[in-house]
Amino acid sequence: MQSEINPHQTPPERLLRLPEVETRVxxxxxxxxxxxxxxxxxxxxxxxxxxxxxxxxxxxxxxxxRIGTRARA
Structure with a gap:
C-alpha cells in the first residue's frame, strides 16, 4: 500500500551519524x-x-x- 504525499507536510527530521557530525562541525x-x-x-x-x-x-x-558568538565578539 502506498502512502499519500501531502505537499504541506514537513519532511521527517534527518539524523546524522558521527562521521557526518564530525565533518559538519x-x-x-x-x-x-x-x-x-x-x-x-x-x-x-x-x-x-x-x-x-x-x-x-x-x-x-x-x-x-557558534557563528552568532563570533559576530558578537
Missing part, C-alpha cells in the same frame, strides 16, 4: 563527547545499544550559535 569524536559531557554540545539520540545519531536541526542550531 569540524571537531573529532573526542572533542564532541567532551563537549557533550560539559553540556556544550547536543546529546545524541540512541538508535540501538551500539548506535547513536544527532538530529540535523540540533547540529545546525549549534553551528549557528
Amino acid at each position: 569540524g571537531l573529532r569524536k573526542s572533542s564532541i563527547y567532551e563537549a557533550i559531557r560539559r553540556g556544550a554540545f547536543p546529546t545524541p539520540v540512541r538508535l540501538s545499544p551500539r548506535a547513536v545519531c544527532w538530529p540535523a536541526s540540533e547540529i545546525d542550531a549549534w553551528i549557528s550559535e
Whole structure:
C-alpha cells in the first residue's frame, strides 16, 4: 500500500551519524563527547545499544550559535 504525499507536510527530521557530525562541525569524536559531557554540545539520540545519531536541526542550531558568538565578539 502506498502512502499519500501531502505537499504541506514537513519532511521527517534527518539524523546524522558521527562521521557526518564530525565533518559538519569540524571537531573529532573526542572533542564532541567532551563537549557533550560539559553540556556544550547536543546529546545524541540512541538508535540501538551500539548506535547513536544527532538530529540535523540540533547540529545546525549549534553551528549557528557558534557563528552568532563570533559576530558578537
